[in-house]
Amino acid sequence: MSKVITRFPPSPTGFLHIGSVRTALFNYLFAKHNGGVMFLRFEDTDKERSKKEFEADILEGLHWLGISYNLPDEPHQSRRTEIYKKHLVPLVERGLAYEAEPANDNSGKKVVRFKNPNKTVTFVDLVRGEVSFDTTELGDFVIARNMNEPLYHLAVVIDDHEMGVTHILRGEDHISNTQRQILISEALGFARPEYAHIPLILAPDKSKLSKRHGAVSVNEYRAEGYLPEALLNYVALLGWNPGGDPSRRGQAEAEREIFTLDELAQTFTVDRIHKGGAIFDTEKLKWFNHEHLKKLSDEEYARRLQDFMGKPCAMNLVPLLKERAQTLKEAADALGGGEYAFLEDTITYEATLLTQGAKTDAETVKKHLMKVSELLQPIDTPNFMKETVQEAVFAYATAEGRAHVLWPMRVALSGKEKSPDPFTLAALIGKEKTIRRIEEALRKL
């Protein structure tokens, strides 16, 4: 088999969105799996809507995601007019296309129509099998605004041919475009590439995912603190899965869900692409994100978080953050907001909070807090760690009733209704501050 060449041809008329990401990903994975390459090109024949700003965004997004690609000599359709002309002119000369009525742009130039042979086009879709269309209803469709300005269908066919594209994996919304493109391709005498139409990513209402459904741009997910590997992992499993071993009940591979980009490339095959659309579920994306976040080493986590919020994060907080935050934004918010206020020099809270969850009266709480302070005194400052603090207090807490002792202790250290456990807290703020806060709590009672 000749070398596999796929392509990702966005039109720079909007920010890189989730649907495009999956299309790019599938083309990337398919090429990579087969030792081929993926070309990127910009379909900017619509000069009105195409913007450099969007091009930059798409490039930036792919870079962030870690999806690599090859660039043709000239990736802009708008600058490939000579190439299109080279094929268009003979097409007209041979009577397979013709200049018709004037364009409605007042240029006086005539549009170019394709001479439809009115036949049935049948192609084998790699995911759907045989698909046929009766092209008669298409009529002699327009393929160029004029001899110098090709329209989408013409440009696509010529580009795919010029770039040697062997496999076209694209959204199912293009399936009915295929008939036109095959007709043009045949008239031009080009070899027909393989087609694979992948199911659409749907919104919760089952319609095609679009802006009106909320976040669709990768920028938004990036800003929400999602990891590129999580986004890719999740989106890869929308409409595709690695399958399992049918001979075994466990279905090992099919039950695994966390994959790296390389692992996806190793297992990716078109025959496991689904036919039906898949609804995009942010809750599950969050879970994937948390899983990938937990896989990061503490150092890497700290680096990513710093990149995300623009300032460093203390290393000793990383394990805690990793466990509690599903996204980098949640981690950053927790750090910046109230949740980690216990790290500050002073904390403020209502005295009633100390007894609120303690299931006992203020006098008892006072007694326990004094005892806790006393139990912690003997621990050397360098030895003041989660384990040693717990060891010092735990037997007493168990004997007296854990809620009675531990709740006030935790509130004294955090000043919050919800927080990490008191031992973790104590270790994080250190002996000096721990003792001081217990004394402050005592004064409140």
Place this chain on the structure above:
RNA sequence: GGCCCCAUCGUCUAACGGUUAGGACGAGAGCUUUUCAAGCUCUAAACCGGGGUUCGAUUCCCCGUGGGGUCACCA
């Protein structure tokens, strides 16, 4: 509406004629070092309907039904 595509728990999905229809997210319950989170255990939850084919259909075929896509001098 024409044409095309699709159909397993609420959601993502496994199964490639024979299973107690499995897993994951989410939900509910419980456990754990109080709270929250995490973790662990358990529970509820699906083959769209009707005909065939077959000894046997979630699986193959047909017809319904439902959903989606597309019908530009946009891509």
